Amino acid sequence: MTQVRKKLSRDEMAQKVARDIPEGAYVNLGIGVPTLVANHIGSDKEIILHSENGVIGMGPAPAAGMEDPDLINAGKQYVTLLPGGAFFHHADSFAMMRGGHLDYCVLGAFQVSEKGDLANWHTGAPDAIPAVGGAMDLALGAKKVFVMMDHLTKQGESKIVKACSYPLTGQACVNRIYTDLAMIDVTSDGLVVREIYTDLDFDALVELTGVPMKNGTAA
Amino acid sequence: MINKIVSSLTEAVADIRDGATVMIGGFGTAGMPSELIDALIDHGARDLTIINNNAGNGETGLAALLKARRVRKIVCSFPRQADSHHFDALYRAGDIELELVPQGNLAERIRAAGAGIGGFFTPTGYGTLLAEGKETREINGRQYVFETPLHADFALIKALAGDRWGNLVYRKTARNFGPIMAMAAKTAIAQVERIVDLGELDPEAIVTPGIFVQRVVAIGAAAKKEAA
Numbered sequence: 001m002t003q004v005r006k007k008l009s010r011d012e013m014a015q016k017v018a019r020d021i022p023e024g025a026y027v028n029l030g031i032g033v034p035t036l037v038a039n040h041i042g043s044d045k046e047i048i049l050h051s052e053n054g055v056i057g058m059g060p061a062p063a064a065g066m067e068d069p070d071l072i073n074a075g076k077q078y079v080t081l082l083p084g085g086a087f088f089h090h091a092d093s094f095a096m097m098r099g100g101h102l103d104y105c106v107l108g109a110f111q112v113s114e115k116g117d118l119a120n121w122h123t124g125a126p127d128a129i130p131a132v133g134g135a136m137d138l139a140l141g142a143k144k145v146f147v148m149m150d151h152l153t154k155q156g157e158s159k160i161v162k163a164c165s166y167p168l169t170g171q172a173c174v175n176r177i178y179t180d181l182a183m184i185d186v187t188s189d190g191l192v193v194r195e196i197y198t199d200l201d202f203d204a205l206v207e208l209t210g211v212p213m214k215n216g217t218a219a
Numbered sequence: 220m221i222n223k224i225v226s227s228l229t230e231a232v233a234d235i236r237d238g239a240t241v242m243i244g245g246f247g248t249a250g251m252p253s254e255l256i257d258a259l260i261d262h263g264a265r266d267l268t269i270i271n272n273n274a275g276n277g278e279t280g281l282a283a284l285l286k287a288r289r290v291r292k293i294v295c296s297f298p299r300q301a302d303s304h305h306f307d308a309l310y311r312a313g314d315i316e317l318e319l320v321p322q323g324n325l326a327e328r329i330r331a332a333g334a335g336i337g338g339f340f341t342p343t344g345y346g347t348l349l350a351e352g353k354e355t356r357e358i359n360g361r362q363y364v365f366e367t368p369l370h371a372d373f374a375l376i377k378a379l380a381g382d383r384w385g386n387l388v389y390r391k392t393a394r395n396f397g398p399i400m401a402m403a404a405k406t407a408i409a410q411v412e413r414i415v416d417l418g419e420l421d422p423e424a425i426v427t428p429g430i431f432v433q434r435v436v437a438i439g440a441a442a443k444k445e446a447a
Contacts, residue, residue: 052322053246054392069249070393076247087391089398089426090246090272091330094323098343122348129310130319131299136343137323171346171362 006199007180015040017178025103031075034106034148052134054093057085097141105142109149111164114211116174116186119166139170151179158209192216223385224435228258231408231436235373240268242400244376250393252377252410253280254438265289274298274306292316296325324366332368333402341366374404380413385432386425401431408434
């Protein structure tokens with residue numbers, strides 16, 4: 001099997017995502033790993049963060065001792081509010097997503113299919129307690145849906161697949177995949193590799209991934 | 220004179236009967252009306268259907284209600300949390316029914332009930348396990364799933380301040396489900412940290428107008444002041 005010697009850390013992946021989110025965007029970073037993107041946006045860009053529990057204009061974590069139990073994000077972590085930020089109830093919060101007002105959301109994933117189907121809420125294991133939260137709404141609710149995930153499972157299987165074996169979160173909803181090995185667009189013309197971050201060449205990356213991809217790298 | 224202020228938590232929940240459907244506000248513990256839930260536990264109603272985003276955290280609030288085995292069914296979006304062990308145990312033992320609803324559908328179904336909407340088509344969940352068996356329709360080239368409103372007999376919510384007409388303001392992200400649950404329940408009961416005089420809340424800033432609220436009860440220091 002192909003040996004991967006070089007790959008991005010989660011923070012390096014978050015940097016790539018942050019780089020590609022433009023000034024002025026309204027963005028939801030889901031929960032878990034995608035929330036790292038916030039740390040890499042930088043002060044040169046004004047980007048407005050939304051969290052589905054009812055806040056927009058969310059700021060960074062508070063200093064120790066300044067936590068407010070009434071000011072949390074969707075991951076139930078303490079956050080702050082920036083000047084200009086606002087609070088609203090849940091139906092309004094999801095109207096921001098489903099009404100097409102949110103520009104980007106960044107989600108984690110178990111699997112993404114070559115058609116952009118997303119599986120990220122349920123492993124389908126018989127003993128698992130199912131929980132979906134806002135994943136299905138977010139997957140369909142932003143103008144652009146970015147996924148951030150490892151390219152391979154711990155067992156070395158590709159998480160980019162022909163068809164998802166896990167229960168779906170949404171059909172044909174993913175626009176772009178950032179992995180620790182590459183950045184890949186989901187297009188009407190199939191998967192297109194835009195950037196490669198590992199020491200593998202394009203052909204080796206396709207072999208490792210196991211689904212057809214086009215070479216769209218600038219080089 | 221209209222006066223929706225009730226003098227005790229016990230009185231506020233006294234008519235919640237066995238088998239009632241009760242919405243409980245909060246996202247995790249932010250906005251959870253823990254004092255009203257404690258009063259509901261003391262009151263003793265059982266066989267309840269609970270509508271909440273989660274399935275309890277730790278040992279207090281909704282988790283305590285679950286632990287007391289008063290809940291027959293829970294309608295929620297995200298029951299799987301590290302500290303939801305009381306729900307986990309009931310679920311794995313088959314002692315509680317779970318209706319899992321995507322969070323935005325949960326919110327919109329509650330809102331629809333409060334607004335008198337008979338149902339709506341939503342793209343969320345189309346083609347997934349959570350839409351199996353539901354009516355679907357293509358509208359302008361996009362696929363939608365038909366969802367129905369979620370009504371309740373009672374809503375227990377937490378707000379920052381309220382007045383005797385039932386007008387409410389909330390605090391930060393503790394607002395979450397409060398406003399829509401107040402609309403969707405036949406009897407909405409709000410616990411507040413502060414009861415203010417009529418006219419004291421800025422009418423431009425009232426989030427839940429009193430028409431949606433039937434009872435207001437003060438907790439903590441405010442309750443002591445009211446009782447005095």
